[in-house]
Every structure is written in C-alpha cells, then in structure tokens.
Ligand SMILES: *[C@@H]1O[C@H](CO)[C@@H](O)[C@H](O)[C@H]1NC(C)=O
Ligand SMILES: *[C@@H]1O[C@H](CO)[C@@H](O)[C@H](O)[C@H]1NC(C)=O
C-alpha cells in the first residue's frame with residue numbers, strides 16, 4: 001500500500017525540480033560567432049591567458065583578475081556555454097548589481113567568503129535572497145534576475161563563473177548604473193525613490209559609473225543580514241555535495257555531485273567535482289543531455305573530447321579526438337553534448353582538482369565501462385568483440401545470468417543522487433517483482 005501511495009505522490013513531489021521549464025523559460029539565444037566552415041583543427045580548451053583579460057587595479061590594490069572566455073575561439077564558435085574566472089576580488093569589493101539576458105549563472109567559490117544578493121522578478125520564492133558561502137560553495141542565478149556579491153573575507157575571493165549561454169557574458173551584461181543614468185530625470189528619480197534634488201546629486205555619479213564591473217562597499221555600513229534558508233540561491237558545499245561512489249568512474253579519483261535534487265533552486269545547472277590523486281583519471285563518459293565546461297581548480301590535467309562539433313559537409317570533427325595537455329588552474333575545456341570525454345592528472349606526482357559544470361540541473365552520464373565495453377556485466381561481449389576488431393573480452397568480464405540477479409546489478413547503478421524521474425518507476429517495478 002505504501003508503494004502505491006508513493007507512486008501517486010511522486011509526480012507531485014518531483015514536478016518542481018524535475019521540470020525546469022515550469023519555473024524558468026528555456027534558453028533561446030544563439031552564438032553570435034558561428035563558423036560556417038567546421039574545420040578539422042577545432043580547439044576545445046582555453047587557457048586563462050587566452051581569455052579576454054579585463055583585470056584592473058582600480059578597486060583592488062593587487063589587481064582584480066577578471067577573465068572572460070572568448071566563445072568564438074573554441075568549439076568552432078558553437079559552444080553553448082561560457083566561463084569567466086575571477087581571481088582576487090579583494091575584501092569589500094562588490095560585483096555591481098547586473099543581470100544577464102542570455103545565460104543562467106553558476107559559480108564555484110575557490111577561495112574566500114562571499115555574501116550574495118539576488119532579486120526575484122515575481123516575489124517567488126522570495127523577493128530578495130541574501131546568502132553567504134565559503135570555499136567550495138556554489139550559487140545559481142536565473143537569467144534576468146539582478147544579482148551582486150561582495151567579498152567579505154580578508155584573504156579575498158577567487159571563483160569560477162560558468163554560464164549556460166553561448167555568448168560572452170561581458171557583452172550582454174547590463175548594470176543598474178547604466179539603466180538609471182540613461183533615464184529621463186523624472187523616471188529615474190521616481191524609480192530610485194529620490195526627490196528631483198536628490199537625483200540631481202546622484203545622477204553624475206551614476207553616469208560616471210556606467211560600465212564599471214566592481215565597486216567597494218563601505219564596511220562601516222555593512223550589516224550581516226539574515227540568510228534565506230528556505231530556498232537558498234547560494235549554498236555551502238557541506239550542505240549539498242554528495243559523493244558519487246558508483247564503481248566505473250575512473251581510478252585514483254573522488255567524485256562529488258551537486259544536482260537539482262541537492263540544490264533545488266538550481267533547476268538548470270549542476271556540477272561534478274573531481275579530486276585526482278597523482279596519475280588518477282576520470283574514465284571515458286558521455287553526457288547525453290548536456291554540454292559541460294571543465295575548469296581546473298588546482299594542479300594540472302590532460303583532457304580530451306572524443307569528437308568535436310560536426311555538421312554540413314565536413315564530418316571529420318565527429319571522429320577526431322581533441323586534446324589539451326597540462327591545463328592548470330582556471331584553464332577551461334568545453335565538452336560538447338554527446339561527445340565522450342576523459343580527464344587525467346597530468347604530472348603523475350601531484351594531486352589535482354577540477355569542476356565540470358553542466359547546462360542542465362540533472363545530467364545523464366553514460367559511463368563507458370557500463371555502456372559498451374567488456375566490463376559491462378549486463379552487456380553482450382560477443383558484440384563488443386566483433387565490433388572492436390575481433391578482440392576477445394577477458395573471461396573475468398563474463399555475463400551475469402539473466403535471472404533474478406538482474407535487478408541486483410541494476411541496483412549497482414542506483415544512487416539516490418542520480419535517480420531521475422524516469423528511473424524511479426523502474427525501481428518500483430523491481431521492488432514490486434520481489435513482493
Ligand atoms: C591580465 O592583465 C593584468 C593587468 O594588465 C596583468 O597583470 C595580468 O598578468 C594579465 N593576466 C594574464 C593571465 O595574462
Ligand atoms: C557558509 O559558510 C560561511 C563561511 O564559510 C558562513 O559564513 C555561512 O554562514 C555559511 N552559510 C550557511 C547557510 O551555513
């Protein structure tokens with residue numbers, strides 16, 4: 001009886017987080033730098049020193065490093081995501097209130113403590129949210145929602161912004177100073193809640209501030225506001241990350257996931273963090289419902305996508321392996337949707353850490369080891385043997401019997417973290433069959 005009940009309740013409980021479209025509209029903006037000629041010599045990575053460098057010492061004495069990925073120079077201009085590392089946003093420096101017309105925003109805090117502000121257009125799930133996160137924490141900002149964030153730690157803040165839109169965010173930003181400075185005076189004064197006299201004093205400052213990314217908060221005015229706990233827009237790692245302990249993900253690695261199931265506000269983006277021991281590797285995997293951007297957090301890695309973006313007359317890229325060697329901190333790699341990728345620690349001597357950020361809330365991963373290889377315990381080795389040049393699968397990878405044990409093998413892949421709506425009815429069927 002309990003099972004029947006849970007079946008009925010499932011769609012209701014799951015609707016909110018599993019159907020992103022019901023909460024935020026689907027992205028529609030296209031890349032503004034499509035290359036018609038999909039040459040074989042595509043590039044899928046961008047080192048931080050190849051990105052747009054908007055660094056400045058106007059606000060932070062030791063240079064606030066602002067880097068924005070150049071979308072036209074990788075993935076034949078067809079990447080659906082972009083990335084922007086920010087290094088050394090100093091104590092009390094604030095990213096000015098702004099919003100993005102083309103992308104949701106995901107951020108991973110590498111260092112420091114950030115207080116984050118986000119305003120909702122509809123008053124749902126709140127009018128404004130304030131959250132504070134430390135290193136390892138993440139935030140999600142829906143496109144169009146105005147946001148700002150101030151570094152509240154003396155050590156300064158480093159973080160990696162990842163966007164699920166194809167256009168470089170710098171050209172799509174719009175900041176409040178720009179909006180107000182361009183308004184007729186009576187509308188500006190009214191919108192700001194100022195008298196005409198007050199606006200006359202404010203206007204020249206605002207006009208001078210258009211196009212400025214960062215400012216300094218007056219620390220004497222700063223207050224610790226109560227945090228939004230019911231549905232936070234920014235979360236600390238310890239509250240959301242789930243270790244992915246399924247076998248077959250690679251060797252010498254630890255894998256940690258944050259999906260919408262753990263971070264309900266983030267309906268359209270998600271993250272896998274991978275910690276490598278020296279020489280460790282993330283095995284070949286295909287993401288079937290999303291592209292992703294990997295950014296190196298520490299150490300050095302090699303990575304490749306098995307196949308690039310193809311189309312038109314040139315199908316060469318679909319069968320080419322595009323590699324990058326020795327990517328270091330803040331270097332990024334774009335994994336196109338439905339191409340396999342792998343990542344390995346590059347030196348054999350030091351640990352490394354990367355994040356892989358997906359453009360959906362619940363990515364679907366096909367691990368090579370589970371999908372089609374001798375190692376798949378439910379697979380058909382004769383098929384892999386014949387289609388891989390007549391190899392022989394080792395006998396240790398024998399088929400498991402297709403009897404009552406089958407569901408146990410299936411369960412090996414189950415993980416509360418990875419269960420999607422589609423998988424849950426199957427799980428229930430399996431349990432029913434045991435009754
Ligand atoms: C970016 O520009 C800043 C300021 O000009 C400079 O100090 C820094 O070295 C540059 N960064 C890179 C990675 O080239
Ligand atoms: C997250 O961690 C930071 C410090 O690292 C702390 O200031 C903040 O209160 C924490 N937030 C929550 C919601 O626990």
Ligand SMILES: *[C@@H]1O[C@H](CO)[C@@H](O)[C@H](O)[C@H]1NC(C)=O
Nearest residue numbers: 036037038311312313314315
């Ligand atoms: C693609 O192939 C078609 C048919 O062979 C040909 O007419 C066309 O010119 C080719 N286009 C390019 C860009 O090579």
